[in-house]
Amino acid sequence: MDLSFIKRLEEVVGRGGVLYREVDLLVYESDGTLALRGRADAVVFPRSVEEMAKVVELAYSHGVPIVGRGSGTSLSGGAVAAKGGIVISTARMNKIIEVDLANEVAVVQAGVINDWINAYLSRLGYQYPVDLGYQYMADPGSQRVSTIGGNIAHNSGGVKCFKYGVTVNQLRGLTVVIPPGEVRRIGGKEFEQPGYDLIGLVAGSEGTLALVAEAVVRITPLYEATLTILASFKDLYTAGRAVSAVIASGAMPVAMELMDKLAVEAVESGPYAAGLPRDAEAVLLIQVEGSPPGAAAEADKVAKVLREAGAAQVEIVDDPNKAARLWAARKQAFGAMGFVGPNYVVEDGTIPRKRLAEALAIARSAAAKRGLRVANVFHAGDGNLHPLILYDERKPGEREKAIEAGEEILEACVELGGTITGEHGVGYMKKRLLAKMYGEAEIGIMKAIKASFDPKGLLNPGKIFP
Ligand SMILES: Cc1cc2nc3c(=O)[nH]c(=O)nc-3n(C[C@H](O)[C@H](O)[C@H](O)COP(=O)(O)OP(=O)(O)OC[C@H]3O[C@@H](n4cnc5c(N)ncnc54)[C@H](O)[C@@H]3O)c2cc1C
The missing domain is CATH 3.30.70.2740 (Alpha-Beta Plaits)
Known part of the structure; x- marks a missing residue:
């Protein structure tokens, strides 16, 4: 990339807002996937929606590929500049702009870290429920690292999604930058939007349709009480059936997580051992929430269903320290794989x-x-x-x-x-x-949508389409 183009980028975002030396670019060569590498020509750090739009305008008019990047925790190679060009990082667009309890929304910039929203909201008795982790879980869940912009682009989920839904279910409004460098506001604080669901289109589009600059996200009150239920099973089939039985019973757990024998062996071999039964073929960790009597009644109901569905052992864990250890063990399972x-x-x-x-x-x-x-x-x-x-x-x-x-x-x-x-x-x-999921017709519709947002095909090229 020639230096005059870099200079023009610097005029928009200030000196220090563009990285272009080889050694600096190395850091942005991959994401959480590791298996894929791609060197960008420059990484640009806008500070506002307006700067983001100007950077897009400049790149688009020069035919330069544009890859949005939050924290680079993508596990599908999404944040890698597969075809070179510029990476637009949201690292400097990291403010919680507003929390509006009356409308139960928060307005945040795209580079805000997922966990920051909950750190702020928990003091107010509220939560942003797609936390890509869990309130008890210390680390290394991506909620401590990943950005709201990345979560929107991937339509991310998490442990609580069973009850609360995934990212798209929490979105009320978006401020996006679309080619050739225009700022568009879709939705707002209100519930319903007429016409096509443009928020739904952008959510999960993996940076191929628009860059997300700001979002209005739904927030919900925290419940007073939570209870954890631990169940073990002699075979995976019975565990699978028990999951279906709990759901069919009308209970509404916040989270239902399953670990098989090898996963239990891994966590129980390491520092996060929590006393999970090593002889079980499968272990279910379930959490319910409500008022204290409500959560207790829900836990009893779930425990009864699990027993009837053939669980070998069921325990309602009312010691919060033990519950915290169990959830931390679940969360650390990926990291603990090194033990097996x-x-x-x-x-x-x-x-x-x-x-x-x-x-x-x-x-x-x-x-x-x-x-x-x-x-x-x-x-x-x-x-x-x-x-x-x-x-x-x-x-x-x-x-x-x-x-x-x-x-x-x-x-x-x-x-x-x-x-x-x-x-x-x-x-x-x-x-x-x-192509295993969609035929030519469906993929053709997706490509036509892409072309209507991004006629030159410069937004995150080389992604999604076979
Ligand atoms: C340890 C670990 C745990 C994880 N746990 C979960 C989990 O529980 N649930 C889950 O869903 N995922 C999980 N992930 C995957 C990953 O964290 C999510 O996909 C996350 O949403 C990515 O956010 P990010 O900020 O790192 O985005 P990046 O990795 O930087 O980017 C992801 C995608 O979004 C695009 N993008 C980024 N910012 C923007 C923007 N502002 N506008 C438009 N496009 C943009 C990128 O181009 C890319 O395609 C985990 C990953 C790791 C490493």
């Missing part, structure tokens, strides 16, 4: 909840036939699987086998009536699989 294998590939697919047991059996066999093992830790409530396929980087070919097994599992998710991604996006890594 040197490397892993994490996949993300969804299935209809009724087919949980089948999907888990397929995951095991896809790994086993390649001589690999798979651990499962996932959001059982919304059927969002996260198989962790273990492999050893030091053994030639194992990584490729793990990726292959992951793809086989995702293809099976589609055959079972689910999808190739629950919350991590299609990005670069899964674009080949999009």
